[in-house]
Amino acid sequence: MSFPPDATLADAGEFGLISAIVDLFPQGEQVLVGPGDDAAVLRVRTGHVVVSTDLMVEGRHFRRDWAEAADVGHRAAAQNLSDINAMGGRATSLTVGLAAPADLPVQWALDFARGFADECALVGASVVGGDLTRADQVVIAVTVLGACTESPVLRSGARPGDVLALCGRQGWAAGGLAVLGRGFRSPRVLVEAYRRPEPPYDAGRAAAAAGATSLIDVSDGLLAEAGHLADDSGVAIDVHASAFDVPEPLHAVGAALGADPMQFILGGGDDHALLGTFPSVEAVPDGWAVIGAVSAGSGVTVDGAAYDGPTGWTHF
Amino acid sequence: MSFPPDATLADAGEFGLISAIVDLFPQGEQVLVGPGDDAAVLRVRTGHVVVSTDLMVEGRHFRRDWAEAADVGHRAAAQNLSDINAMGGRATSLTVGLAAPADLPVQWALDFARGFADECALVGASVVGGDLTRADQVVIAVTVLGACTESPVLRSGARPGDVLALCGRQGWAAGGLAVLGRGFRSPRVLVEAYRRPEPPYDAGRAAAAAGATSLIDVSDGLLAEAGHLADDSGVAIDVHASAFDVPEPLHAVGAALGADPMQFILGGGDDHALLGTFPSVEAVPDGWAVIGAVSAGSGVTVDGAAYDGPTGWTHF
Known part of the structure; x- marks a missing residue:
């Protein structure tokens, strides 16, 4: 027709x-x-x-x-x-x-x-x-x-001593959204990342096979999602800011908008990266980056301290 | 909370x-x-x-x-x-x-x-x-x-010689919607039928077990749904208006609104009655009423003739 x-x-x-x-x-x-x-x-x-x-x-x-x-x-x-x-x-x-x-x-x-x-x-x-x-x-x-297998990987399985790891681009879509919000159309790579996220579709099953103790997708913001893992697992999570290489386009957007580019990485969603915890650094599959650590306690910190930037998206 | x-x-x-x-x-x-x-x-x-x-x-x-x-x-x-x-x-x-x-x-x-x-x-x-x-x-x-079983009952299985049968209230919700549309709140039984339909939830499995050749739920209008069965099965369906006892509240609404109460039955949806075809009258389960017949050809008729009232609901 x-x-x-x-x-x-x-x-x-x-x-x-x-x-x-x-x-x-x-x-x-x-x-x-x-x-x-x-x-x-x-x-x-x-x-x-x-x-x-x-x-x-x-x-x-x-x-x-x-x-x-x-x-x-x-x-x-x-x-x-x-x-x-x-x-x-x-x-x-x-x-x-x-x-x-x-x-x-x-x-x-x-x-x-x-x-x-x-x-x-x-x-x-x-x-x-x-x-x-x-x-x-x-x-x-x-x-x-x-x-899924008989043992789906939930948000609630993180344990003290686990490492926190990330697979996929993070912050790119948030950078793209920020420039669109100011009426710009570039850097194009960020705008495209917002328009068409590229989730690491094979990473979930690979993580499950590797013994991931918890998994969540980063749709509403990295720290917000880390908070869900921490709350549901009854643990504390510390994110290591130094683990991230800030990509050049995010530096450019941060400079243009007068913003710390790390806020796109820590607070941004929409890339649909996968965030997970593993029993050890050795267990983390190829393609994942270790970005933090799990310990006894509660809540999410960045480099051991409370984070005072935007942590994610709320729907109401 | x-x-x-x-x-x-x-x-x-x-x-x-x-x-x-x-x-x-x-x-x-x-x-x-x-x-x-x-x-x-x-x-x-x-x-x-x-x-x-x-x-x-x-x-x-x-x-x-x-x-x-x-x-x-x-x-x-x-x-x-x-x-x-x-x-x-x-x-x-x-x-x-x-x-x-x-x-x-x-x-x-x-x-x-x-x-x-x-x-x-x-x-x-x-x-x-x-x-x-x-x-x-x-x-x-x-x-x-x-x-469902390995043989779900589709819209496409009606065959010439089958009988058409209906289970559940039909036209009540349409009558209720009509009075609400005029700003009335009664007959209450019709308004309630519109607000809370009572689909015959056990009838689908019973019909499948009884050898129903096709099934559809009446959400958008009886003749419209019969049309889907006819089109998908490649058959003609004739609906027998005399098979319906028009319930008293529909007579009352028809009189009050100057409408033929049969139009609620033939054109109305929202009751979520089940409409189906069976190989014979004997195969039709208890609780179903025979309301028509299937023959070779195409399209839907009422008592052998084209129907010129409203036949159902379209979404655009």
Whole structure:
């Protein structure tokens, strides 16, 4: 099905648009029944299913003038796929709900769907169902299903003596968001990092296999997520600022905005790096950087002291 | 955790409110990891997982002045649980996302969550995860997971010679919606049917066991759903208007609004009745009413003729 270039959702109609979107979603061999019935049906090989859900709201989690529709699709998929990564699991199937104004261009919805599908393809997951309806602003609701071993890696397993380690870029997306917020479009590498995060999708399973004692994905800010690990595990976590090499673009943004670039690293989310704890430095897999230590106690410190910069994102 | 009676979401904060809501969600024995980690983890006994997702948008699918928060919760759960019913499956687990304005009363969110949990408890399903964020209007995103046999009942299995049958109330919710739309609050039984549908939750599995050839839940209108069965199965369906006893309250509403009460039955959704086809009248289980017939051809007719009233709901 094709649409005129300036067609809106109201022009396309619900069923025409759904049909065009579904064509963009290839179905994996685990899908017995894909989109189009009352529900999808999946074959499940293992005895455990991991499930997570996230909402993205226009104006709050993304802006249509700050990112292309395909970027929003990539990011919506990435942040959900990352949640399965953070359990040490493997994502297999997703559903996506799109609520949008009637005047949304059909092309936006199609580009969004294509970006979403392309990101899912990176891990071999299929989009098996969804919903489409009208709303005043664009709201994207994603649920992801995955498989995991009998011992998923939780937030609550960190123990005194463990080391804290990070895998993936950290602070880049926050730097990109900061420059977009000031009306700039560069450094481009940071803006792109915000528009299309690149979560380390294989790192979760590798960490689980290596004996990670806890895992979380950094969506709301490094120190905030470290705080979740500390709270849920009943331990204290100290982050070592010296463990981070501040990348040059973050230095540039810090200088331009008059900000300490470390605040993007310590307070930023949206890169969907993985944060975890391991029993020893030796247990930390390749590709991870040791960035701190776990001890008895509670709370999060930076180099042994309270941190007075922004630590993360709150939703209300 | 308790909140002042006039507290809003902004007052409660994300984590306080999530904690209070999660307390309302008992976890079944299938839940290995419930709310609070990056993802939930479920034990799965059968080899097939059924999954469906739906969005409900304030002002479009519900109005806060037309239904209590608990009603909205019941209905949000019911319409999703009904999708699993329509596959001949059994719902086990749900996620729920709530996007809402910062000035939404905390009590609304808690009452919504309680209604949602109570509806899920009717079928023994657990709320295992969710998301909470800010938006301009209330948007509710639900995903439901369930178990089904190796042969889920699809929309595409109807065959010429089958009989069409219905289980559950039909037209009551549409009648209730019609009177609410005119500013009335009675007949109360219809308004309540709209606020809290009562899907026949056991009927899907019973129909599957009885050899149903196709199943669909009536969410968008009886003739519209019959049209989906006809299209997906490649058959013609004739609905017999005489098969319906128009209940007295629908007669009353029809008279008051100057409408044919059959239009609520033929065009109405929201009751989440089950519509299905069976190889013979003898195969139709107790509790179902035969309301039509399947033949070779295409499209849906009423008593052999095209129907010129409203046939259902479109989302754009």
